[in-house]
Amino acid sequence: MILKKKGAMNANRNFTTLVMIAVLMIFSSCENDTSQEVTTLNNLVWADEFNVDGAPDPQNWTYEIGTGQNGWGNNELQYYTDRSENIKVENGFLVITAREESFQGSDYTSARIITKDKREFEYGRFEARMKMPWGQGIWPAFWMLGADIDQNPWPGAGEIDVMEYLGQDPTITFGTIHGPGYSGGESVSKKYDLGNSRFDTKFHVFGIEWGPGFVNFYVDDVLYGRLTPEDIPEGSDWVFDKPFFLLLNMAIGGTLPGSPDQNTVFPQTLIVDYVRVYSFE
Amino acid sequence: MMHLMNNDKMRKVSRTLCITSIATLLFSCVRDEEPLPAATFPTTAEVFTDVPVGLTDEFFISFDPAGGANTDGFGTDDSEAFEETTSIRIEVPSATNADGSFIGGIFRDRGAGRNLTGYDALTFWAKASTTATLGTVGFGTDFIENKFPVSRSNLELSTDWKQYIIPIPDASKLTQERGLFLFSAGSQSTGGNGYTLWLDEIKFENLGTLAQDRPSILGGQQVLQEGFLEVPVQITNLTQTLNSADGDITVSASPLYFDFTSSNETVAVVDEMGLVQVRSIGEATITAKIGNTVANGSLNLNVEGGFVFAQAPTLEASKVVSLFSDAYNDIPVSRYNSFFEPFQTTLGGVLPVGSESIISYTNMNFVGIVFNDVTFPAEAVAPIDATNLTHLHFDINVQEEIQPGDFIEIELSDYNSDPALAARVTISASQLLERKWASIDIPLSDFTALTSRSRVGLLLFDSDKTISDIYLDNIYFYDDTE
Numbered sequence: 112m113i114l115k116k117k118g119a120m121n122a123n124r125n126f127t128t129l130v131m132i133a134v135l136m137i138f139s140s141c142e143n144d145t146s147q148e149v150t151t152l153n154n155l156v157w158a159d160e161f162n163v164d165g166a167p168d169p170q171n172w173t174y175e176i177g178t179g180q181n182g183w184g185n186n187e188l189q190y191y192t193d194r195s196e197n198i199k200v201e202n203g204f205l206v207i208t209a210r211e212e213s214f215q216g217s218d219y220t221s222a223r224i225i226t227k228d229k230r231e232f233e234y235g236r237f238e239a240r241m242k243m244p245w246g247q248g249i250w251p252a253f254w255m256l257g258a259d260i261d262q263n264p265w266p267g268a269g270e271i272d273v274m275e276y277l278g279q280d281p282t283i284t285f286g287t288i289h290g291p292g293y294s295g296g297e298s299v300s301k302k303y304d305l306g307n308s309r310f311d312t313k314f315h316v317f318g319i320e321w322g323p324g325f326v327n328f329y330v331d332d333v334l335y336g337r338l339t340p341e342d343i344p345e346g347s348d349w350v351f352d353k354p355f356f357l358l359l360n361m362a363i364g365g366t367l368p369g370s371p372d373q374n375t376v377f378p379q380t381l382i383v384d385y386v387r388v389y390s391f392e
Numbered sequence: 393m394m395h396l397m398n399n400d401k402m403r404k405v406s407r408t409l410c411i412t413s414i415a416t417l418l419f420s421c422v423r424d425e426e427p428l429p430a431a432t433f434p435t436t437a438e439v440f441t442d443v444p445v446g447l448t449d450e451f452f453i454s455f456d457p458a459g460g461a462n463t464d465g466f467g468t469d470d471s472e473a474f475e476e477t478t479s480i481r482i483e484v485p486s487a488t489n490a491d492g493s494f495i496g497g498i499f500r501d502r503g504a505g506r507n508l509t510g511y512d513a514l515t516f517w518a519k520a521s522t523t524a525t526l527g528t529v530g531f532g533t534d535f536i537e538n539k540f541p542v543s544r545s546n547l548e549l550s551t552d553w554k555q556y557i558i559p560i561p562d563a564s565k566l567t568q569e570r571g572l573f574l575f576s577a578g579s580q581s582t583g584g585n586g587y588t589l590w591l592d593e594i595k596f597e598n599l600g601t602l603a604q605d606r607p608s609i610l611g612g613q614q615v616l617q618e619g620f621l622e623v624p625v626q627i628t629n630l631t632q633t634l635n636s637a638d639g640d641i642t643v644s645a646s647p648l649y650f651d652f653t654s655s656n657e658t659v660a661v662v663d664e665m666g667l668v669q670v671r672s673i674g675e676a677t678i679t680a681k682i683g684n685t686v687a688n689g690s691l692n693l694n695v696e697g698g699f700v701f702a703q704a705p706t707l708e709a710s711k712v713v714s715l716f717s718d719a720y721n722d723i724p725v726s727r728y729n730s731f732f733e734p735f736q737t738t739l740g741g742v743l744p745v746g747s748e749s750i751i752s753y754t755n756m757n758f759v760g761i762v763f764n765d766v767t768f769p770a771e772a773v774a775p776i777d778a779t780n781l782t783h784l785h786f787d788i789n790v791q792e793e794i795q796p797g798d799f800i801e802i803e804l805s806d807y808n809s810d811p812a813l814a815a816r817v818t819i820s821a822s823q824l825l826e827r828k829w830a831s832i833d834i835p836l837s838d839f840t841a842l843t844s845r846s847r848v849g850l851l852l853f854d855s856d857k858t859i860s861d862i863y864l865d866n867i868y869f870y871d872d873t874e
Contacts, residue, residue: 247639282637307598307600308601374640376604
């Protein structure tokens with residue numbers, strides 16, 4: 112039933128997309144840093160619709176457990192677990208839950224899953240329909256890393272952040288690329304502000320279309336940024352012409368968002384309706 | 393360009409057309425039989441742009457000057473504006489201004505009110521001649537019914553224009569609102585110095601960025617309290633907190649935004665104003681909601697019987713100078729809880745009990761009843777000339793188990809000299825009763841160091857934390873000579 116419903120919604124969205132494309136071409140081409148239609152790639156090659164209750168499908172996903180090195184390189188505060196309290200598939204959604212609790216020396220727990228060695232892709236359209244958490248210090252992400260990261264450590268392997276969001280800025284999302292010479296604080300980003308709505312009150316689609324020499328970032332029916340080799344520092348390498356894998360996680364605290372404060376409400380949930388990948392051809 | 397409108401808009405337009413046609417049909421065919429639909433009021437958003445929009449002719453309606461409001465400082469300014477040409481200019485008076493030490497009031501709709509159900513916030517721009525804290529801004533007060541007041545306190549003003557948001561706790565309630573703006577400003581944050589405040593572009597908006605509502609009653613606390621038959625309890629400290637693009641915003645909200653519920657209506661019922669009536673012995677918990685969101689905080693009442701008051705005084709009024717009693721006319725008192733900073737921990741004060749009232753102190757170390765013109769000059773009242781009075785009386789009811797070493801020292805101060813004279817008398821544990829009234833009469837001559845009694849102005853109760861919770865009643869000086 113859910114599959115059928117989603118199919119119907121998808122068709123409806125495609126129609127809306129067509130209408131919106133026309134609107135965008137007329138009204139928004141000067142405002143947004145774009146020169147193409149929102150999405151062009153429609154050949155679905157892989158998806159996880161999260162329709163089987165329980166743990167995330169092990170054919171697609173691997174858990175990352177613990178605190179990594181220095182809080183996964185960002186001084187993040189959470190301990191990632193594989194417990195159903197932190198991650199489960201339920202009622203057609205993947206639910207990642209961040210909790211405030213003392214666990215293995217950390218003050219928070221959450222979850223992070225990756226498709227490394229299971230689902231890796233070079234180029235294409237990558238999107239997820241998600242509802243965001245909210246509050247100071249909450250940092251969910253839907254992102255990608257170069258599949259050769261074991262041989263070619265970060266940032267050499269490259270990173271594409273399809274969606275990042277800070278709970279203290281509930282109207283803003285941003286897409287980013289990291290590579291050698293343009294990583295961390297020097298990474299190259301595009302930002303989108305909903306303006307008169309929020310990311311934590313309903314679902315939104317976050318995606319990229321990625322091909323040779325470009326990554327286009329979109330939210331729903333708005334293409335809000337395009338990054339190309341011209342955007343990275345002169346002399347640095349464009350490291351996005353090879354396979355990447357996908358990651359989904361919700362971090363707590365860390366260098367970018369700062370720590371939660373007394374107003375941050377726990378638990379917080381990142382709810383993912385689906386992840387879909389369309390081929391570049 | 394209509395065909396480029398998105399689906400949602402198209403649906404809305406067509407729905408509106410349908411409703412319009414249905415309405416037209418109803419009106420034209422069955423006008424005489426069908427009741428008219430509920431009147432709807434204008435949805436005008438603007439309150440002040442370059443001019444007041446749809447407000448009463450007086451534009452600004454001040455708080456009562458008898459309450460200290462300064463009515464002189466309100467006007468407009470054609471040389472300052474956030475947008476276009478004109479802003480509202482408010483001269484906030486100094487603490488010593490003889491015409492009133494604060495300025496404030498409301499803007500009221502000139503008609504029967506506005507339908508604000510389509511908005512989620514009141515917004516405005518403000519700046520000040522100096523950094524300052526603006527005491528209160530809100531809406532919903534119309535000086536007529538005052539049904540839906542909302543206020544935000546302590547807004548930080550800067551010398552640059554900045555936008556401020558006052559979230560609407562539940563817009564569905566505001567179908568006919570006349571109270572469109574309220575402000576109150578004093579010089580507490582500027583060392584008593586006056587300053588200039590400008591306001592502009594005051595309007596209701598549908599920001600779309602306010603969410604994650606967290607209503608709260610009783611400060612979000614789960615309060616356990618003894619209830620007494622026929623003694624009503626008011627649910628206080630009602631707030632709504634919403635998350636905005638810039639973080640949480642909390643406003644105080646009228647009880648009428650909340651839906652209150654009693655878990656046991658045989659024991660206690662609660663009305664729409666949050667007033668709880670205690671009906672019978674038992675236990676009841678009062679909770680509340682705004683819309684579908686349950687408020688943090690609750691009141692659990694345990695009712696074991698009626699409230700037992702202290703024995704009513706019998707002395708003739710002519711022999712009594714009363715600080716606090718339902719039996720006599722009390723003299724003006726500036727504070728029934730001194731809230732002396734920074735060491736006083738004592739909370740509480742006057743507590744209405746049915747049609748009468750008592751004083752209830754909790755978390756006590758020491759606390760004063762202040763009735764002089766020295767301690768808090770802004771609240772000056774005349775001290776008592778007790779030269780010809782002989783005794784101090786009060787009734788005290790200790791709301792906890794009394795230990796043998798417990799005591800309360802009673803201190804009186806006389807302000808005839810500087811520094812004031814002070815003297816103490818100790819009430820020992822044996823003179824006190826647990827959860828019962830004890831009647832205490834102290835000869836003023838026992839306050840031996842009090843060589844003058846012509847300007848007595850402070851009565852201090854000091855338990856040094858040996859006793860935490862007490863009730864007091866019938867506090868008066870008297871003359872027992874025939």
